Amino acid sequence: MFLFQPGFSQVKEYIIKHTTPVREADFNTTNDADLLPIEKAIGNKRIVMLGELYHGDGEELRLKSRLVRYLHEHMGFNVIAFESDFFSLNHGWEAFKKNKISLDSLLYLSVFPVWTQCMQANDLFQYINNNAGKLRITGFDNRGISGYGMRHLKRSIDGFLREQQVSFTTHPSYNTFITAIGRTPWILNGNNREALDSLLKLMPIVIEQVSDPFYLHVLKGLLINYTLALHYRYNKERKDHPQHDFQMAENLKWLASDKFANEKIIIWAHNSHVEKGPLENVTHRSYNSMGYYFSQDPQLAAQTYTIGLTCYEGTGGLTISDVTEKVTKPHKKSIESWIHSMGYPYAFTDLTFQQEEDLYYMKTYINTASELPWKKFYDGILYVREAKPCLKK
Incomplete structure (x- = not known):
């Protein structure tokens, strides 16, 4: 314990030093200066993967939605790839361009309802509709027929x-x-x-x-x-x-390397799919993730910045279910506890310069946590202090 503690203190010190507050999750805020550290961390990467801890956390969806707007308006990202029906969102986009279907109908029929039916994501989908000529929509999930x-x-x-x-x-x-x-x-x-x-x-x-x-x-x-x-x-x-x-991952590789080879792409999905760490020593899943397979391509890996999302407390609930789930208290040696001690309602931590072997706890789902070298899984972390259930439209 005497030998371990100094190293652990250094990990905590890194997290605190490289964490910056995000002022709010309001989609329509007119002051985006608090997102500049995220822009700096992403740099010239053309692919940003945005995870989420729980499909039913409305606050995470609000924060993600605001970041999507920022990435589009300030950094030139013009493609959003949803963890939703690959066939529908690619074939359907061509139908939309030929005026065979409205974009609103395509989104409603093709993007999974955990997002389209969540009121906290309403601003995002309205924004997509309003920017149909500037933002392109695609999907990469082969499972589930929309x-x-x-x-x-x-x-x-x-x-x-x-x-x-x-x-x-x-x-x-x-x-x-x-x-x-x-x-x-x-x-x-x-x-x-x-x-x-x-x-x-x-x-x-x-x-x-x-x-x-x-x-x-x-x-x-x-x-x-x-x-x-x-x-x-x-x-x-x-x-x-x-x-x-x-x-x-195969679908996403094709989208990123061929169909949208010259575009800047936002990947919208769950943490467990975008995380790029290997299966070795992982307890929260028994298979390698999409992000892992995707990052095995060195060229694509070099072009990608992966952001995981986590929260400290609160309650989550899917729009497709009336069941809510309470967020369990984080481990005291976790990134959630360290950021919470700083008093931020929302925050961003850049892991770019962290040592790859640094171990600490972080949530892998709304009520579970794992001690892992998280630098291998994410390049940055978005933090929400209080999760809130999705509200049905």
Whole structure:
């Protein structure tokens, strides 16, 4: 303990020295000087990953939303990539550009309701609508079929495969395959084992015959969805599987390296997906994260600044559930406790110059914490003193 304490004191000293207050989370504030330290920390990086501790913390969403506005208006970030339906937010954006759907409808149908139905995120989505010609929207999550996907996925894939004259369209099982695609939401819920087995058998054949990068990512994502459905619905394997985060990383790599190769991109997701630390010694998940897979590309890693979010106290609650969850008291040797001692309602800590081996506690979810070398997971931390449940619109 005598040898450990001085090192620990140095970690605490670093956190306090490199933490700056964020005055407020009000989206419409006219004074953004308190966000200058975040701009300085990000520097010339063109990709910013914004995590969140809990999908149901309205205060985190307010703070994130304000930062998105700042990144767009002051730093030129012009793409927002949501942890939401990859197919819908890419195919749907093209439909929006052709005036086939309103942006408001596309967002409502495609972005997960934990955000679109949270009143504290309302300013963000209104801002996106108001800046449709300047901000571009995309998504990278392969899991979950949105309302837009339910309407267009089957017809879009069928039209593409026929237009490209993919040989499988003449296969005797093609109609069975494309019909099952249209029933994907029900199949994923475990309602048709025969159709699931058919898709698991036929999808790899189709993938081998497709070269278009967008549809290749769509089809690979669907295959992972069907594989996970087999694990969760039939084999009853409740453990986490790495395919989801792996495919999200593949989708995001394509977006960042090809589709938006020359753009500045904001990634909107959960902490557990954006964190870039390796699985080694991690107790809060049993798989490598999207951020880890993404950062294995040295060029992309060098272009990315990853921000985790955390909070000290309060209560969170999802808009899709009436259940609220109280934030447990942080460990006394945690970044939350140290920042709380400074009295800030919101704050930012830059971890850029911290030693990679420095260990301390931080929350990994609303009511759990882990002692890890957090510099390996995030480049910076946004802090909220009091979490507040999302309010339903």
